[in-house]
Amino acid sequence: MSTTSSSTSQDQSRAFHARIDDALHNDQMRTNFRRALTGIMAHRAKQFPDDAQLQALRDQARAVRANSLVRQPELLEQLERKLTENGIQVHWAENPQQANSIIRGILQAAGAKTVVKGKSMVSEETELNHDLEQHGIEVIESDLGEYIIQLAEEPPSHIVAPAIHKNRRDVAELFKRFHPEIPYTEDINELTNSAREILRHRFATADAGISGVNFAVAETGTLCLVENEGNGRLSTTAPRIHIAITGIEKVVEKLADVPPLLEILTKSATGQPITTYFNMISRPRQPGELDGPEAVHLVLLDNGRSRIRVDAELLDTLRCIRCGACINHCPVYVQLGGHAYGTVYPGPIGLALEPQRIGLDKVGTLTSACTMCGACGEVCPVRIPLPKLINRLRAEAVDGHPGQAGLPGHGSLRKSTEATTWKLWRLLYSRPGLYRLFAASATRLRALTPSKLGGWTRYRSTPKPAPRSLRELAKKEGFGND
Amino acid sequence: MTDARHNILERLRANRPATTPAPATYQKPLGWDREQRIASFVERMQAVRGEVHRIGDGDWMDWVNSELPSRGLRRVLVGRGDIGETVAGRHAAELDVRRYEEPIENWKDALFHDVDVAITGVRAGLAESGSLVLWPNPDEPRLMSLVPPAHVAVLSVDTLYENFAELVQAQNWAAGMPTNALLISGPSKTADIEQTLAYGIHGPKQLITLLVG
Ligand code: SF4
Numbered sequence: 001m002s003t004t005s006s007s008t009s010q011d012q013s014r015a016f017h018a019r020i021d022d023a024l025h026n027d028q029m030r031t032n033f034r035r036a037l038t039g040i041m042a043h044r045a046k047q048f049p050d051d052a053q054l055q056a057l058r059d060q061a062r063a064v065r066a067n068s069l070v071r072q073p074e075l076l077e078q079l080e081r082k083l084t085e086n087g088i089q090v091h092w093a094e095n096p097q098q099a100n101s102i103i104r105g106i107l108q109a110a111g112a113k114t115v116v117k118g119k120s121m122v123s124e125e126t127e128l129n130h131d132l133e134q135h136g137i138e139v140i141e142s143d144l145g146e147y148i149i150q151l152a153e154e155p156p157s158h159i160v161a162p163a164i165h166k167n168r169r170d171v172a173e174l175f176k177r178f179h180p181e182i183p184y185t186e187d188i189n190e191l192t193n194s195a196r197e198i199l200r201h202r203f204a205t206a207d208a209g210i211s212g213v214n215f216a217v218a219e220t221g222t223l224c225l226v227e228n229e230g231n232g233r234l235s236t237t238a239p240r241i242h243i244a245i246t247g248i249e250k251v252v253e254k255l256a257d258v259p260p261l262l263e264i265l266t267k268s269a270t271g272q273p274i275t276t277y278f279n280m281i282s283r284p285r286q287p288g289e290l291d292g293p294e295a296v297h298l299v300l301l302d303n304g305r306s307r308i309r310v311d312a313e314l315l316d317t318l319r320c321i322r323c324g325a326c327i328n329h330c331p332v333y334v335q336l337g338g339h340a341y342g343t344v345y346p347g348p349i350g351l352a353l354e355p356q357r358i359g360l361d362k363v364g365t366l367t368s369a370c371t372m373c374g375a376c377g378e379v380c381p382v383r384i385p386l387p388k389l390i391n392r393l394r395a396e397a398v399d400g401h402p403g404q405a406g407l408p409g410h411g412s413l414r415k416s417t418e419a420t421t422w423k424l425w426r427l428l429y430s431r432p433g434l435y436r437l438f439a440a441s442a443t444r445l446r447a448l449t450p451s452k453l454g455g456w457t458r459y460r461s462t463p464k465p466a467p468r469s470l471r472e473l474a475k476k477e478g479f480g481n482d
Numbered sequence: 483m484t485d486a487r488h489n490i491l492e493r494l495r496a497n498r499p500a501t502t503p504a505p506a507t508y509q510k511p512l513g514w515d516r517e518q519r520i521a522s523f524v525e526r527m528q529a530v531r532g533e534v535h536r537i538g539d540g541d542w543m544d545w546v547n548s549e550l551p552s553r554g555l556r557r558v559l560v561g562r563g564d565i566g567e568t569v570a571g572r573h574a575a576e577l578d579v580r581r582y583e584e585p586i587e588n589w590k591d592a593l594f595h596d597v598d599v600a601i602t603g604v605r606a607g608l609a610e611s612g613s614l615v616l617w618p619n620p621d622e623p624r625l626m627s628l629v630p631p632a633h634v635a636v637l638s639v640d641t642l643y644e645n646f647a648e649l650v651q652a653q654n655w656a657a658g659m660p661t662n663a664l665l666i667s668g669p670s671k672t673a674d675i676e677q678t679l680a681y682g683i684h685g686p687k688q689l690i691t692l693l694v695g
Contacts, residue, residue: 280663
């Protein structure tokens with residue numbers, strides 16, 4: 001192992017723990033998360049009164065996504081062909097730099113100066129707003145949650161509800177700071193109405209709209225967007241250019257695949273039977289049509305996805321439809337909030353996806369933020385075995401045979417002291433005589449146990465061996481060896 | 483960026499998972515009759531604060547002419563199709579009716595600021611989720627159901643399908659999609675502040691379905 005990689009892994013671990021420390025000391029934020037997530041979980045549960053139906057729907061959604069991943073290269077080519085026939089221009093990007101420069105190029109060629117944006121987590125991966133702003137293009141996030149965190153200059157803390165960590169007072173303060181002309185209010189309806197008035201003018205005047213994509217249908221060349229607010233529809237309809245950006249895994253085979261995915265997505269994400277808008281875009285404005293963008297572009301971003309195909313188990317990660325249910329049900333996320341993770345995708349899906357996408361050496365310590373409670377795996381609408389994946393990534397991070405599985409950063413978190421400890425333990429445990437000697441001395445010498453055990457005793461009391469081992473006590477009570 | 487395309491597809495082909503998962507089995511229709519469809523549509527739509535008015539065999543223009551003025555929705559936008567013809571020919575004197583007949587660039591500002599309500603037709607309705615299905619076209623463009631603060635949609639009971647899956651199959655959508663197809667289930671809403679629902683964030687604040695037949 002090289003010194004650079006070991007110092008990177010120590011750095012990532014130290015930085016992660018510092019963020020955890022901050023998060024755990026922010027009581028207000030934890031209250032905000034607890035309240036919001038409790039509500040979302042209850043809404044979701046109400047959507048699935050019949051467990052048999054839920055399981056059938058999960059099977060169906062899992063199969064749709066799994067099939068599309070198996071045939072992904074062919075489906076992407078078909079999608080490109082269909083979209084092109086329909087008049088939508090397709091671009092491919094291997095990494096964030098390429099994606100941003102494609103989008104910037106389109107905007108600059110069209111002389112676009114202002115952009116309204118619908119919610120897109122993929123654009124967070126590429127830090128698109130930052131790139132465009134550096135090049136003098138103004139970007140306005142138009143989803144209410146995204147708008148709030150754009151004012152606060154923060155990244156989203158949740159993939160579905162980006163401003164979930166803010167309460168109404170935080171929002172009121174932000175509006176006061178940036179829009180002093182609007183009377184101060186902490187009323188949620190009034191705040192919402194203010195946002196409507198502020199952003200309306202932006203939709204009417206923006207040169208271009210940028211959006212994400214929930215499903216891209218290869219069969220018909222159709223981009224599907226799921227939303228409640230109408231900002232996604234406005235961003236994709238009112239300006240003269242629409243640029244959609246998505247990860248390459250979002251392609252599905254046929255239109256018939258869409259209804260079951262849509263149903264389980266909205267029910268799992270926010271506990272709604274359906275969202276207010278489901279927007280299916282297949283063409284730019286046609287001759288005779290009076291509105292809609294004259295040019296529509298799709299940017300297909302890889303950014304580490306195509307290598308998450310080492311084997312069938314890891315590939316499961318890419319079935320994700322970004323509903324956020326695993327995040328909502330995660331006992332670690334509810335304590336930490338989204339920012340502590342330090343990655344674009346937080347929570348269980350972040351733990352499974354980010355180390356594969358970015359490398360175990362860079363973000364592998366994330367996998368420690370898991371209690372193995374299994375809740376995420378139970379709610380995932382496409383049956384991604386999240387706990388199993390997280391466990392496997394933990395093992396790969398400390399494995400002593402580097403490079404074996406081809407995961408970036410494989411074995412990079414292995415610590416020689418830990419490895420030696422486990423080797424000793426194996427030796428002890430596999431030799432009964434040695435083990436008895438160890439147990440006898442540990443119990444007899446319990447007074448010598450150190451009272452401080454590093455990180456372990458920071459939040460816990462020191463463990464002490466019992467005066468007598470269970471085996472000895474059992475023997476004394478007359479139980480046999482079995 | 484042809485290199486990017488080539489590299490991505492190559493990587494995907496090189497790492498092809500060995501297993502082929504079972505094909506998805508699609509759920510069977512619920513077998514609802516007409517009354518069940520109507521009841522479910524109305525219930526779902528009302529649950530998300532959509533208004534529904536059963537017109538039956540009556541004349542939906544009566545509703546338009548009596549209700550819109552009393553709600554202060556006087557500046558009315560219609561398209562060039564049948565619905566637009568009807569409204570333009572028979573509207574009450576208090577209503578100021580405008581046709582959407584020019585490209586949006588020529589009157590964007592007026593659309594965003596000087597229209598109270600748009601009236602459109604609907605391609606179909608979905609009973610299970612309480613959704614309106616629109617395929618906007620040159621006669622009834624996309625922004626009609628989005629920009630004005632209120633949207634009145636005229637839906638025929640005969641076009642109520644059980645759910646999205648049934649509709650896509652029955653109308654064979656796979657054979658050809660329009661420029662834009664939409665499912666609309668209620669007025670625009672958000673829960674981005676404290677997970678508390680607030681209506682009318684960017685799209686219409688009121689969605690009114692006139693259920694005819
Ligand atoms: S992993 Fe599953 S539960 Fe988590 S966001 Fe993705 S689809 Fe939803």
